Amino acid sequence: MVATSPSSSAAKTEAGHGIFKPYETKAYFDEMLASDGSIRPHYQRFLEHFSDLKPEEFEAKRHAVDMAFLRQGITFNVYGDAQGTERVFPFDLMPRIIPSAEWEHLEKGLIQRITALNMFLHDIYHEQHILKDGTIPAHYVLSAKHFRREFVNFEVPKNIYIHICGTDIIRDAKGQYLVLEDNGRCPSGVSYVLENRRALKRTYSDNFEAMGVRSVEHYPTELHKLLEYVAPAGVSEPNVVLLTPGAYNSAYFEHTYLARQMGIEIVEGRDLLVRDQRVYMRTTKGLRQVHVIYRRIDDDFLDPTVFRKDSALGVPGLVGAYRAGNVSLANSIGTGVADDKVIYYFVPKMIKYYLGEDPIIPNVPTYLANEEADRKYIVEHINELVVKAANEAGGYGMLMGPHSTAAECDEFRKRVLAEPRNYIAQPVVSLSRHPTYCDSQFGGRHIDLRPFILYGEKPVIIPGGLTRVALRAGSLVVNSSQGGGSKDSWVLHGDK
Amino acid sequence: MLSRVANSLYWMSRYVERAENTARLVDVNLQLMLDASKLDDKAIAGYWAPILQSSGDDEFFDKLYPKVTGRNVTEFLVFQADNSNSILSSITQARENARTVRDQITAELWEELNRLYLFLNSPKARSMWRQSPFEFFQEIRSSSLLLQGLTDATVVRNEGWSFAQAGRYIERADKTSRLLDVRHASLAPGYTTTQTDALGWSAVLRSCSAWDGYKALHGGQVEPKLVAEYLLLSEDFPRSVRFCVQQLNTSLRRISGVAEGRFSNDAERLCGRLHAELQFSTAEEILARGLHDYIDELQGKLNAIGEALFQTYILQHFALQQEDEIRQQEEQQQQ
Known part of the structure; x- marks a missing residue:
């Protein structure tokens, strides 16, 4: 698969009515419009209702939702802004709709993947069969930035490493679902899933129930159940808390939101202290023991006596308490190795190795710069590829070959050759598009999907996930920091 | 909490x-x-x-x-x-x-x-x-x-609510006293009240939403001494200093569970004492001392209560941190 140029296909569309007018799908896979311009079956029911809206009604609804988000403080902080600007995450009122059969396929694939990832993490922190067999070259794991050798042979509670996973899924030009990356450390975005749904329920309150959309409301309950499930043995009523980096973190709204929904305390590092390998929180009535920590800070910052010494966010002694089995962490320490983009390459092999199955949702084809043949290919074709650093996120440390200058390509060529272990490359996938309201009309915009997987007593995935959309025409970058927005994702009870 | x-x-x-x-x-x-x-x-x-x-x-x-x-x-x-x-x-x-x-x-x-x-x-x-x-x-x-x-x-009537109430009433007591202090000059001994002063005093009452309550009690005549008495010592006007201190006292006791007339920390002791003073004071005494000085001292007492509350419930638990760090580092040395 090589870079796709959006050559115009003859997808002339039937005349629309109301505010939505079909547009040319070009060479992309459009979620709503088939290549002949017809509406896909699972969008028809929504569009029937939606088309009745007059443009001014639609504008009024858009305005109402924006104001509601601002009033409720559903905003993210823009870093490096002296004014402390908070922005509303742009939200599109046209939902992304997934028919039941497609969702079942995704759900099976995601459960298969998280199961294999947890088996992999157990394995590499214990016997390391998969490395000894040579299925994954040992040096890739041992050199991974987030591999925590301190935790080899440590038994994590209930043998679960990744409790909460946000897996990014995209669709290619043929409409095939592919996994773009796994986020097994502190994935964020689930609060938007829940708030987007509330917003759309209000917006389409007249006939929302007629749309046949599966509910997402049980996420906080399921998360709370999961956190209680992993409590240290013998604790019948565990004190569960959410550990936040603080009010200036860009995901702070989400932290307070989840804590409130679960009815647990949200704490900062300075609210906790460790005595005799037990974690306590400082309350007005003295110290109270904490049993489970849903931590939203990275491994590196958890405990200045073990990891980064300059961490002011962490709790001195926390790792010792964790090792002693007096407190449980979700996610466990050391899961970041599975987020390494080099390790990502091996996930299909893990699935085969541990489960004896073929991957249900394939990976995006990936070249490892550390392998000689791949490296040669990357260097020669760099202007056709997306090159990514193995341990960066949020669109950083990345080269979009086709959109870059010769100098930028040269720079990345040098980096790849200097540190081949830290780079991978992928062909540019022309993400699927979705009708999105921009500049007073609907146009096709590229989207992805981040479902949230809870892995406790049994895996639970709330139907759908966060659909992120690149609001700039032609852009493939969906990150909120770079002009991305979001949509509500509807999984239908049926296929229409 | x-x-x-x-x-x-x-x-x-x-x-x-x-x-x-x-x-x-x-x-x-x-x-x-x-x-x-x-x-x-x-x-x-x-x-x-x-x-x-x-x-x-x-x-x-x-x-x-x-x-x-x-x-x-x-x-x-x-x-x-x-x-x-x-x-x-x-x-x-x-x-x-x-x-x-x-x-x-x-x-x-x-x-x-x-x-x-x-x-x-x-x-x-x-x-x-x-x-x-x-x-x-x-x-x-x-x-x-x-x-x-x-x-x-x-809001659920839990501990958090009591802290919020404490914050509200300590601030209100302080601010009511400041609103009154704006006019203290015309209450100095030997000062004759002018027409402008009367307007000023009714403005003070209105700024505290006290105009209606005052009128019901004393009629339309605005008497500076009575205004000061009303804003400082009224038992039932919800913005008077006495009322606010009483509410503050109640909130502190709801937090600790200690009964009226006793105390378990400095915040309760100071607040209980101030409340008693306000209960058993008269406007004459206060004016004889000088309103401005009285208000100054009152604000000092309110600050002391706020400080004690912070020491008791907030700071002490944080002060432990350093001690702990030292202790932990000591423990590491032994291994």
Whole structure:
């Protein structure tokens, strides 16, 4: 698969009515419009209702939702802004709709993947069969930035490493679902899933129930159940808390939101202290023991006596308490190795190795710069590829070959050759598009999907996930920091 | 309840109360000036100088502005971001505290506070302030009252609520005393009350929403001594210093569970003592001592209660931290 140029296909569309007018799908896979311009079956029911809206009604609804988000403080902080600007995450009122059969396929694939990832993490922190067999070259794991050798042979509670996973899924030009990356450390975005749904329920309150959309409301309950499930043995009523980096973190709204929904305390590092390998929180009535920590800070910052010494966010002694089995962490320490983009390459092999199955949702084809043949290919074709650093996120440390200058390509060529272990490359996938309201009309915009997987007593995935959309025409970058927005994702009870 | 959370709830409601009282103070002075016969620069400065003094920020004002004018003083008290007691700063800090305890307060409360914050930061606020100051201050007061109503109607009566109440009443006691202090000069022994003074005293009553209550008790005649008595010592007027201290006392006891007449920490001891003093004081005694001195001392006592509350519930748990670090490092040395 090589870079796709959006050559115009003859997808002339039937005349629309109301505010939505079909547009040319070009060479992309459009979620709503088939290549002949017809509406896909699972969008028809929504569009029937939606088309009745007059443009001014639609504008009024858009305005109402924006104001509601601002009033409720559903905003993210823009870093490096002296004014402390908070922005509303742009939200599109046209939902992304997934028919039941497609969702079942995704759900099976995601459960298969998280199961294999947890088996992999157990394995590499214990016997390391998969490395000894040579299925994954040992040096890739041992050199991974987030591999925590301190935790080899440590038994994590209930043998679960990744409790909460946000897996990014995209669709290619043929409409095939592919996994773009796994986020097994502190994935964020689930609060938007829940708030987007509330917003759309209000917006389409007249006939929302007629749309046949599966509910997402049980996420906080399921998360709370999961956190209680992993409590240290013998604790019948565990004190569960959410550990936040603080009010200036860009995901702070989400932290307070989840804590409130679960009815647990949200704490900062300075609210906790460790005595005799037990974690306590400082309350007005003295110290109270904490049993489970849903931590939203990275491994590196958890405990200045073990990891980064300059961490002011962490709790001195926390790792010792964790090792002693007096407190449980979700996610466990050391899961970041599975987020390494080099390790990502091996996930299909893990699935085969541990489960004896073929991957249900394939990976995006990936070249490892550390392998000689791949490296040669990357260097020669760099202007056709997306090159990514193995341990960066949020669109950083990345080269979009086709959109870059010769100098930028040269720079990345040098980096790849200097540190081949830290780079991978992928062909540019022309993400699927979705009708999105921009500049007073609907146009096709590229989207992805981040479902949230809870892995406790049994895996639970709330139907759908966060659909992120690149609001700039032609852009493939969906990150909120770079002009991305979001949509509500509807999984239908049926296929229409 | 986490100490940090208790602290944030306490300050959230203190800052809201502070903003409301600043709005009251400025608004009443604006109204008062409508009745003034001649308004030259000197007369205007005479109206505003006591307001600045009562806020305690007069020196800071002089650094920022060349001249005491209505425009400068209201700008300073309302929108000046560098003035940590301005309405804008107070609401910003209230919201910042609320944001860090977003999970502890109700959605209704948060949304209203956030709305007020967004309003104050919008161009609309400044244009409303310029074109119709009364409407502007009414908006601030209404919002603050709405926040109190929402707190009463939606917040669970737990420990957090008691901390929020404590913050609200300690601030209100302080601010009522400051509003009264603005007119203390005309209560000095040997001073003869003029027509302008009478207007000034009724303005003080109105700024505390005390006009109706006072009238019902004493009739339409505004007697400075009676005004001072009402605002300091009334048992049942909800903005009087005595009432506020009594509420503060109740909140402190709800937090600790210690009965009236006893104490388990300095905050309770100091607050109980101040309450008793207010219960058994008379206006004559207070005026004989000098109103301004009395109010000064009162504010000192309120500060001491606030400090003791912080020491008891918030700070002590944090002070442990350093000790722990040392201890932990010592433990590591042994291994």
